[in-house]
Amino acid sequence: xxxxCLVVAVCLAAAMSAxxxxxxxxGSAESAIRAADQAWLKACNTHDAAKVAAFMAxxxxxxxxxAPAATSPAAVQKVFEGFFGMKDLKLTWAPTAVMAASSGDLxxxxxxxxxxxxxxxxxxxxxxxxxxxxxxxxxxSWRVVRDIFNSDLPAAH
Amino acid sequence: xxxxCLVVAVCLAAAMSAxxxxxxxxGSAESAIRAADQAWLKACNTHDAAKVAAFMAxxxxxxxxxAPAATSPAAVQKVFEGFFGMKDLKLTWAPTAVMAASSGDLxxxxxxxxxxxxxxxxxxxxxxxxxxxxxxxxxxSWRVVRDIFNSDLPAAH
Numbered sequence: 001x002x003x004x005c006l007v008v009a010v011c012l013a014a015a016m017s018a019x020x021x022x023x024x025x026x027g028s029a030e031s032a033i034r035a036a037d038q039a040w041l042k043a044c045n046t047h048d049a050a051k052v053a054a055f056m057a058x059x060x061x062x063x064x065x066x067a068p069a070a071t072s073p074a075a076v077q078k079v080f081e082g083f084f085g086m087k088d089l090k091l092t093w094a095p096t097a098v099m100a101a102s103s104g105d106l107x108x109x110x111x112x113x114x115x116x117x118x119x120x121x122x123x124x125x126x127x128x129x130x131x132x133x134x135x136x137x138x139x140x141s142w143r144v145v146r147d148i149f150n151s152d153l154p155a156a157h
Numbered sequence: 158x159x160x161x162c163l164v165v166a167v168c169l170a171a172a173m174s175a176x177x178x179x180x181x182x183x184g185s186a187e188s189a190i191r192a193a194d195q196a197w198l199k200a201c202n203t204h205d206a207a208k209v210a211a212f213m214a215x216x217x218x219x220x221x222x223x224a225p226a227a228t229s230p231a232a233v234q235k236v237f238e239g240f241f242g243m244k245d246l247k248l249t250w251a252p253t254a255v256m257a258a259s260s261g262d263l264x265x266x267x268x269x270x271x272x273x274x275x276x277x278x279x280x281x282x283x284x285x286x287x288x289x290x291x292x293x294x295x296x297x298s299w300r301v302v303r304d305i306f307n308s309d310l311p312a313a314h
């Protein structure tokens with residue numbers, strides 16, 4: 001009887017601990033995703049396309065508007081090389097929501113971006129929204145599996 | 158000694174079962190997300206905006222291009238009402254990738270869309286890509302927490 005009680009008690013403790021860990025993972029995963037989101041912005045503001053592309057997971061893809069999908073880190077680097085060629089570029093974004101799975105291995109950040117640049121000497125402005133899906137890698141780092149954004153502004157005609 | 162072995166054996170079995178369950182959840186979650194993605198397309202093709210908006214989670218948001226974010230099921234319904242007003246509308250999409258967290262409660266589908274319609278009597282065509290983030294609800298159904306898409310075609314100038 002005593003050993004049965006011990007089995008139940010130990011297993012119950014293990015299950016409770018696993019559950020607490022899962023909940024903690026969800027919370028800490030959201031903090032980690034929020035930090036990764038802002039670390040990616042910081043990398044963007046160095047205008048170093050290789051550094052920015054290093055945030056992509058091996059199976060990651062970026063979906064820029066009015067262009068085909070970039071489905072490899074090398075293709076993503078090319079997208080950012082083009083982007084960083086824009087004159088007087090100023091980009092910022094901020095997550096308005098972050099959500100993670102209870103297992104703490106997948107989640108997303110979403111929010112708004114604001115972009116200014118010079119278009120043939122004329123100041124130009126764009127603002128919009130984004131969704132970035134993050135996946136925890138084997139080494140514990142968070143990498144981008146999908147990044148997609150679009151403008152809030154009416155399309156030019 | 159015997160009771161200790163029993164504790165270890167039972168806990169090991171419990172842990173192995175939990176792990177198998179998590180892996181199974183990941184796989185079955187991906188199947189469920191793929192099914193939900195295509196059920197949503199089917200609802201879209203009824204042109205019933207209320208039916209389409211019912212796929213949104215209470216905390217879901219849709220990010221259409223060249224328009225502000227729709228951050229409630231009611232706002233999403235309005236977006237689709239406008240969309241279904243387009244003449245000779247034909248929409249299709251297909252997921253090229255589906256991924257779920259190991260806990261089986263969050264995941265995404267992403268792929269390509271193809272859209273034809275009449276623009277002032279002239280046939281028009283758009284194609285692009287999308288990311289839909291799905292969250293398993295308390296009742297076991299999968300609902301959209303984020304949906305965002307953009308065109309592959311160059312922007313009009």
